[in-house]
Amino acid sequence: MEQGAARRPDHLSAVPAPPADAGDLLRGVARGDEAAFGRLYDLIAPRVYGLIRRVLRDPAQAEEVAQEVLVEIWRTAARFDASRGSATAWMFTIAHRRAVDRVRAEQASAERTMKVGAASVDTPYDEVADEVSGRLERQQVRRCMDDLTELQRQAVTLAYYQGHSYREVAELLGAPLPTVKTRMRDGLIRLRDCLGVEVTS
Amino acid sequence: MSSSDVHALVGAYALDALDDLERAAFERHVADCAACRAELDELRETAARLADSTWSVPPPRLRTEVMAAVGRTRQSAPSDQGVPGVAAGSSRGRRYAVAVAAAVVLAAGTGATVYAIQDQRVRDQSAIASAAQLREVRTQAILSASDLVVRSAPMTGGGRVTVASSREQAASVVSVRADRAPAADRAFQLWTIRGTGAPASVGLLGAGEQSAIELVGGVPGNDVFAVSLEPAAGAVSPSRIVAQVPLT
Numbered sequence: 001m002e003q004g005a006a007r008r009p010d011h012l013s014a015v016p017a018p019p020a021d022a023g024d025l026l027r028g029v030a031r032g033d034e035a036a037f038g039r040l041y042d043l044i045a046p047r048v049y050g051l052i053r054r055v056l057r058d059p060a061q062a063e064e065v066a067q068e069v070l071v072e073i074w075r076t077a078a079r080f081d082a083s084r085g086s087a088t089a090w091m092f093t094i095a096h097r098r099a100v101d102r103v104r105a106e107q108a109s110a111e112r113t114m115k116v117g118a119a120s121v122d123t124p125y126d127e128v129a130d131e132v133s134g135r136l137e138r139q140q141v142r143r144c145m146d147d148l149t150e151l152q153r154q155a156v157t158l159a160y161y162q163g164h165s166y167r168e169v170a171e172l173l174g175a176p177l178p179t180v181k182t183r184m185r186d187g188l189i190r191l192r193d194c195l196g197v198e199v200t201s
Numbered sequence: 202m203s204s205s206d207v208h209a210l211v212g213a214y215a216l217d218a219l220d221d222l223e224r225a226a227f228e229r230h231v232a233d234c235a236a237c238r239a240e241l242d243e244l245r246e247t248a249a250r251l252a253d254s255t256w257s258v259p260p261p262r263l264r265t266e267v268m269a270a271v272g273r274t275r276q277s278a279p280s281d282q283g284v285p286g287v288a289a290g291s292s293r294g295r296r297y298a299v300a301v302a303a304a305v306v307l308a309a310g311t312g313a314t315v316y317a318i319q320d321q322r323v324r325d326q327s328a329i330a331s332a333a334q335l336r337e338v339r340t341q342a343i344l345s346a347s348d349l350v351v352r353s354a355p356m357t358g359g360g361r362v363t364v365a366s367s368r369e370q371a372a373s374v375v376s377v378r379a380d381r382a383p384a385a386d387r388a389f390q391l392w393t394i395r396g397t398g399a400p401a402s403v404g405l406l407g408a409g410e411q412s413a414i415e416l417v418g419g420v421p422g423n424d425v426f427a428v429s430l431e432p433a434a435g436a437v438s439p440s441r442i443v444a445q446v447p448l449t
Contacts, residue, residue: 030276037271041264050257063263070267071274078279084242089249096252100217105361141253159218160251166218167351178209185212185244192247199242 023087030077037074044088045070048095055099055163065102069095085199100163144194152187155180208237215244220351221376222344222365225414340416343370352426356380356444362428364446366421373420375404375413379443382411383430390431391415392439393423400427400439408433424449 020039028036048069053062073091080090145153154173158164164172170180191197207230213219214227231237343349346367353363359380366373377389391404403417420426426446429439 046256049259050255051252054255071270074271085246089246092249092252159216166213188212188244197247
């Protein structure tokens, strides 16, 4: 079982197949099982694509990066180490890093901020998102985000959803660098405790 | 940079809010520290939960394209590197290979004249171990300088050059990451340019080398840092400049 699955059951199967566990599927993928990869795709592609699109804002670029990421998951599945965290976190870590990489290579920091300016930092969830399951989980994250201080929340959000480096975040928020570093860390620690995230190795 | 300074980057690292050079420094740090790794794992797991709210249904052709690509893509063997981060390999992933490889080299306390390791190759490890240690100290001093300025520019043909400079330290840490390796008999050469003067050569990568992290003295005070593509032995003056990073 994927770690945390008991506490946080997978509910994202918008597919007819029985509810699948991302960890089990990923282990199948690591053995070269293409059918398992197909099921894994159905389970995670909307979140992988959604995350990348949220960071990149551009649907065409997001599609391109999502394809690279999903193929990379196939290619490197054997490197997933369950003692270091859940399968979903491993996959989203890859997706996030690729998205951030692309956004930094192609869009200047100011441009990103301007694009987001209109939509505000708290971009509403995709309409689709509210219709599919997973609502509870999202509400939990949102509620926990509300527990953060303003600066913690901004620092975490600007970095994660817009791909800003902490230097850029410091500039955007007019806060000193060490403060921003600290807020990113203690903000995540508070979120961790609120969400009850554990990694037991 | 003291280890507590580096460790303070754990949140920014988990959010992918570091530049490549800091990322490498941080990865080196956690490779040596089990407690830090545990904190990192939990914060990374937490950061990934932020993706819970990002559902968006991809176009159906994405599935078709991904499944087709999977059918023709060979899988990699498990990696035994005890370094965090994502796996390296694709052209875009290659840049991480440098960071990860640099971290491995630094963690081992040995190194090569450049931190660049293409295909995980470490050159002349033991012979220049002390030089590498010196470089590590210098690199960390530059990256932790209070007057650090980070600038970067794209490379012609894909890729990026990043120059992290400190006037106090009178030196820069330079990261060159091309999307494609030069031909086997060609190499990237590094230059500084001041005013309208002739470019001065400040370094030469190995033949065919695609990515490198280099320590370069005397960069601050110049106007432009440039990278050119040259014959493997290098050139007296740049023939084809592929990237220019303005420093002022």
